[in-house]
Amino acid sequence: xxxxxxxxxxxxxxxxxxxENLNKHLTVLSDEQLLKEIAPGKNRGIYLLGHLxxxxxxxxxxxxxxxxxxxELYEPFIKQADKVVTQIPSAAELRAMWAKxxxxxxxxxxxxxxDEWFSKHTAVSxxxxxxEPHRNKLNIMITRTSHLQYHTGQLVLxx
Amino acid sequence: xxxxxxxxxxxxxxxxxxxENLNKHLTVLSDEQLLKEIAPGKNRGIYLLGHLxxxxxxxxxxxxxxxxxxxELYEPFIKQADKVVTQIPSAAELRAMWAKxxxxxxxxxxxxxxDEWFSKHTAVSxxxxxxEPHRNKLNIMITRTSHLQYHTGQLVLxx
Numbered sequence: 406x407x408x409x410x411x412x413x414x415x416x417x418x419x420x421x422x423x424x425e426n427l428n429k430h431l432t433v434l435s436d437e438q439l440l441k442e443i444a445p446g447k448n449r450g451i452y453l454l455g456h457l458x459x460x461x462x463x464x465x466x467x468x469x470x471x472x473x474x475x476x477e478l479y480e481p482f483i484k485q486a487d488k489v490v491t492q493i494p495s496a497a498e499l500r501a502m503w504a505k506x507x508x509x510x511x512x513x514x515x516x517x518x519x520d521e522w523f524s525k526h527t528a529v530s531x532x533x534x535x536x537e538p539h540r541n542k543l544n545i546m547i548t549r550t551s552h553l554q555y556h557t558g559q560l561v562l563x564x
Numbered sequence: 565x566x567x568x569x570x571x572x573x574x575x576x577x578x579x580x581x582x583x584e585n586l587n588k589h590l591t592v593l594s595d596e597q598l599l600k601e602i603a604p605g606k607n608r609g610i611y612l613l614g615h616l617x618x619x620x621x622x623x624x625x626x627x628x629x630x631x632x633x634x635x636e637l638y639e640p641f642i643k644q645a646d647k648v649v650t651q652i653p654s655a656a657e658l659r660a661m662w663a664k665x666x667x668x669x670x671x672x673x674x675x676x677x678x679d680e681w682f683s684k685h686t687a688v689s690x691x692x693x694x695x696e697p698h699r700n701k702l703n704i705m706i707t708r709t710s711h712l713q714y715h716t717g718q719l720v721l722x723x
Contacts, residue, residue, distance in 0.1 A: 406697055408682055412571035415703050419710060444603035444721045523567055538565055544574050551578060551713045558717035562603045 413522050416543055417514060420550045424507055427457075427557045431503075434563055436496035443562045448487045450563045453556050454499050455482035461506060464549055467526045468542050470513045475502055517542075572681050575702055576673060579709045583666055586616075586716045590662075593722055595655035602718045607646045609722045612715050613658045614641035620665060623708055626685045627701050629672045634661055676701075 406414070431454070439450035448456075459478040465471050473479075481490035494502070522543040525534035534540055565573070590613070598609035607615075618637040624630050632638075640649035653661070681702040684693035693699055 409567045409571070411682070411698055411700075412568070415698050415700075415706055418698065419706050423710060447721055523570070539570055539574050539577065541570075541574075547574055547578050551582060551709065554710045554713040555717035558714035559721065562606055562718065562721075 409519050409523065413519050413543060416546050416550075420546050420553075423550050423553045423557065427553065427560065428507075430557065430561055430564065431500065434560075438563045439496045441563055443559045448559070450560055451493070451496050451499065452482065452487035453560055454496070454503065455493060457553060457556055458499060458502050458506060459483045460552060461510070461549065464545060467528055467545050468513075469527050474506060474509065478502075522546075568678050568682065572678050572702060575705050575709075579705050579712075582709050582712045582716065586712065586719065587666075589716065589720055589723065590659065593719075597722045598655045600722055602721045607718070609719055610652070610655050610658065611641065611646035612719055613655070613662065614652060616712060616715055617658060617661050617665060618642045619711060620669070620708065623704060626687055626704050627672075628686050633665060633668065637661075681705075 434450065439454065442449050443453070455478055458475060459482040462473045462475050462478060463483075465473055478494075481493045523538075523541050525531065525540060526542050526545050529537070529540040593609065598613065601608050602612070614637055617634060618641040621632045621634050621637060622642075624632055637653075640652045682697075682700050684690065684699060685701050685704050688696070688699040
């Protein structure tokens with residue numbers, strides 16, 4: 406395997422492993438547990454789940470993989486803090502969105518070549534990218550995996 | 565920049581960014597706050613800090629970068645759960661170990677070539693590595709960055 410393909414594999418393996426790890430925890434957590442705060446005065450599990458779906462939805466645009474699947478989640482789960490928006494999807498609805506989104510990512514990733522992974526993401530200009538080639542689509546996966554792990558460390562506290 | 569060098573930069577940038585991010589939080593947290601549990605009945609901040617230092621210390625061996633700096637941290641912070649070992653370093657002592665360790669890593673990383681990053685880590689045999697070339701030193705950085713972010717998400721709850 407040539408090293409650039411290897412690099413893509415390593416990064417995507419970590420993303421996939423992180424998604425599977427969170428899925429294991431979500432399977433064990435009930436909807437009632439998700440409605441609780443992760444620590445007194447902090448975000449609820451349901452907010453973190455909605456937040457992750459919304460942030461990952463935003464990745465579609467950055468990765469040039471199509472339009473957002475759930476644009477309605479931006480307001481309650483990215484723009485606003487927890488409990489500001491009272492009308493939000495139920496835990497069951499969010500779980501379904503999460504599963505649908507992850508299936509869609511797998512389909513998209515399976516068709517993405519190594520060259521495409523190392524091409525610029527949509528939030529950087531061609532001029533800037535020529536000087537900063539690390540601002541590519543694979544780097545988006547690296548940073549979003551970090552973010553996913555950060556919130557997974559919080560979600561597990563509900564158990 | 566050739567793509568393999570780019571891959572190394574992207575992965576190490578994420579590690580460095582994650583370390584800096586935790587440092588920002590540690591600067592704000594007092595030693596008293598670190599002695600508290602991140603959530604009722606869960607690990608204390610001081611345990612998580614000791615745990616991160618111990619896990620990163622173990623990386624030295626995997627990356628073939630020398631002997632452990634703090635082998636005494638294995639027992640209280642990896643082998644045992646929080647509060648099992650009562651005699652542990654103070655928060656101030658752990659902060660000093662953390663800073664010393666991170667400086668040492670920067671020195672080591674500065675001297676590590678791209679080829680060395682893609683070489684096998686010490687816990688995989690040559691035979692297995694020939695079939696699984698993703699089991700390299702850079703991948704250790706990828707997985708430990710995940711782990712670091714996971715526990716950072718927990719430590720920030722002390723604020």
